[in-house]
Amino acid sequence: MSDRSRRSGMREVARAAGVSVSTVANVLSRPSIVAPETRRRVEEAINRVGYVPHGPARQLRGVPSPIVGSVTLDLANPFYAEVNRGIEDRLAAEGCLLLACSTDLREDKETRLLKLLQAQAVRGVIISPIEVDPTRLLTLSRQGTPVVLIDHPRGDLDLCAVTVDDVLGGQLAGEHLLALGHRRIAYLGDTVDPAPVAGRREGLRQAIIAAGLDPADALLDLRLRMRPPSLVDAAAAAAREILSASPEVTAVVCLNDTAALGLLDGLETEGVRVPQDLSIVGYDDLSFARRLTPPLTTVRQPPYSVGKAAAELLLAESAPDHDHREIRFQPELVVRASTAPPR
Amino acid sequence: MSDRSRRSGMREVARAAGVSVSTVANVLSRPSIVAPETRRRVEEAINRVGYVPHGPARQLRGVPSPIVGSVTLDLANPFYAEVNRGIEDRLAAEGCLLLACSTDLREDKETRLLKLLQAQAVRGVIISPIEVDPTRLLTLSRQGTPVVLIDHPRGDLDLCAVTVDDVLGGQLAGEHLLALGHRRIAYLGDTVDPAPVAGRREGLRQAIIAAGLDPADALLDLRLRMRPPSLVDAAAAAAREILSASPEVTAVVCLNDTAALGLLDGLETEGVRVPQDLSIVGYDDLSFARRLTPPLTTVRQPPYSVGKAAAELLLAESAPDHDHREIRFQPELVVRASTAPPR
DNA sequence: GTGAAAGCGCTAACAA
DNA sequence: TTGTTAGCGCTTTCAC
Numbered sequence: 001m002s003d004r005s006r007r008s009g010m011r012e013v014a015r016a017a018g019v020s021v022s023t024v025a026n027v028l029s030r031p032s033i034v035a036p037e038t039r040r041r042v043e044e045a046i047n048r049v050g051y052v053p054h055g056p057a058r059q060l061r062g063v064p065s066p067i068v069g070s071v072t073l074d075l076a077n078p079f080y081a082e083v084n085r086g087i088e089d090r091l092a093a094e095g096c097l098l099l100a101c102s103t104d105l106r107e108d109k110e111t112r113l114l115k116l117l118q119a120q121a122v123r124g125v126i127i128s129p130i131e132v133d134p135t136r137l138l139t140l141s142r143q144g145t146p147v148v149l150i151d152h153p154r155g156d157l158d159l160c161a162v163t164v165d166d167v168l169g170g171q172l173a174g175e176h177l178l179a180l181g182h183r184r185i186a187y188l189g190d191t192v193d194p195a196p197v198a199g200r201r202e203g204l205r206q207a208i209i210a211a212g213l214d215p216a217d218a219l220l221d222l223r224l225r226m227r228p229p230s231l232v233d234a235a236a237a238a239a240r241e242i243l244s245a246s247p248e249v250t251a252v253v254c255l256n257d258t259a260a261l262g263l264l265d266g267l268e269t270e271g272v273r274v275p276q277d278l279s280i281v282g283y284d285d286l287s288f289a290r291r292l293t294p295p296l297t298t299v300r301q302p303p304y305s306v307g308k309a310a311a312e313l314l315l316a317e318s319a320p321d322h323d324h325r326e327i328r329f330q331p332e333l334v335v336r337a338s339t340a341p342p343r
Numbered sequence: 344m345s346d347r348s349r350r351s352g353m354r355e356v357a358r359a360a361g362v363s364v365s366t367v368a369n370v371l372s373r374p375s376i377v378a379p380e381t382r383r384r385v386e387e388a389i390n391r392v393g394y395v396p397h398g399p400a401r402q403l404r405g406v407p408s409p410i411v412g413s414v415t416l417d418l419a420n421p422f423y424a425e426v427n428r429g430i431e432d433r434l435a436a437e438g439c440l441l442l443a444c445s446t447d448l449r450e451d452k453e454t455r456l457l458k459l460l461q462a463q464a465v466r467g468v469i470i471s472p473i474e475v476d477p478t479r480l481l482t483l484s485r486q487g488t489p490v491v492l493i494d495h496p497r498g499d500l501d502l503c504a505v506t507v508d509d510v511l512g513g514q515l516a517g518e519h520l521l522a523l524g525h526r527r528i529a530y531l532g533d534t535v536d537p538a539p540v541a542g543r544r545e546g547l548r549q550a551i552i553a554a555g556l557d558p559a560d561a562l563l564d565l566r567l568r569m570r571p572p573s574l575v576d577a578a579a580a581a582a583r584e585i586l587s588a589s590p591e592v593t594a595v596v597c598l599n600d601t602a603a604l605g606l607l608d609g610l611e612t613e614g615v616r617v618p619q620d621l622s623i624v625g626y627d628d629l630s631f632a633r634r635l636t637p638p639l640t641t642v643r644q645p646p647y648s649v650g651k652a653a654a655e656l657l658l659a660e661s662a663p664d665h666d667h668r669e670i671r672f673q674p675e676l677v678v679r680a681s682t683a684p685p686r
Numbered sequence: 687g688t689g690a691a692a693g694c695g696c697t698a699a700c701a702a
Numbered sequence: 703t704t705g706t707t708a709g710c711g712c713t714t715t716c717a718c
Contacts, residue, residue: 038687
């Protein structure tokens, strides 16, 4: 490969090898039909001028883009980072690449990102959508950009989806706390509810009802601004909020482990002991959950597998006989030391 | 926007509006020169057929790609996830997108990724490189794909770079331990040393020398396989290794906080108390470090700022009068409860 | 076995 | 003010 500056195309290769561009093209896509000697010369020329095929030009001729977009709440959120890693690994096996985007729970960003991705004519989009109205996603799919949902119920949409049973997750957390004897439980979530978080709250509510309690009394719904740039700090600040809002609360279920981490900090500052004074449940079971002070009771999800499955479904969309499917994972309760019977 | 299936191009818009393609193009890029009534008709047609410009075709005509590649060790590593978030946010302000890739510390993957990115004719590449030989990166840059290094000394390369002073980071960790009275310190790293990790080890060595000690006695260099899929577990397993290799070791500096997390687990299993029996220092100061059991002494780096600065430098490469620069951040020691004087 | 030519969707220079 | 035209780098017929 030479250091010749700027990029060179097939034309330069053809000139260097003394053949036509179509012969170069043949060497690249159907080497067997080219005379061995010619082929050798062309290959040598390719190395000499440092030729690399030009993706966009190939796309224009109908070769599909190797790029797949991933649209999540926040690519730095460890849960979605693992999802993306699962997507990336599955794509890599196909020579495809991951374009990762964050919405920060903002509809305008989501809209903008989808437009940008469509304009790039990506191979497809894997999205954990914010909004309830899925029209845009259906349109996108119908206009030729396959869409796979993650963390969002497929409903009656004509799309593939990979989900984790969030209602079950909420139930597991709720049942655990109820069994310990808690009768007033708070759910700490954001002001905007993406589908998975809403599902968990619903599961918690169902567990409370199933235990013969009235959610109006037993469930305190906390909706505070908990999002990307400062989730940990926001959760720490929520400690005071929770204590003043309702002193009778004896347990808090958090939207995720990161929020639980912040909340633990905030509670320490307020002099509240966990789990003696207050039980805390997280969500995700991130790698650090088991080594927090105290070790965090949480609900485990398999983010890497979710990502991998989503990529799998997306890649399958190109098949001619493709049927849209939903893959569902089950969450799992992990009991540690942040929960205990109420005082 | 209609639900008309498949994607439509300018031609369909032109037909729908009863004008030529170039008038459509004018409405899009120089609306002012088009007659108001014509413009209205064209805009209406654009919405009606759901037109979205075709990026690859525009690229072929010389419009630069909005896509920037990021090549790091592992996009799910919280440190690089934050770096990527910094990149993404800066790019978003310019309407650009982040293509995130992981090398898993493997040269062959790095090579393959760079080739793929170049083939996509991306706007540029931000890379935390594995290998010492930077020829490929220079070639890439000369062939028209700007390259910005992160976490790698710029040296005499004609490239932009964003770095954190890793030698200083290692020194800070070393000085802290030496001041506590430790005289035999282990450094836990991978078998392959990417530049930043090598720098930290070097800093530690320098601190030891500056204290008048002989690194041959005072520094135990542990090189174990510590990488992506199971870093935490590998570090946990390293506990036994450390204890058997050298019982006189009283402190361990880990390549990052995630490894420290795993090591803490492993040590607990082995019945070793931290910091009473062994002091542990991490690196990065991830959000969970301060709430681990015990709270982790570590060296803080500003990943989000590193990413943001790298994106800034990359975007600046398009300017005609561009000069390659290096931006350097300083790490900071954060003392917590995982370090104490040796017994 | 090799080359000439058309055209993918778009931009920009120029003509009308 | 609008339309015609020539390519960007590539793949793919179809002649030679």
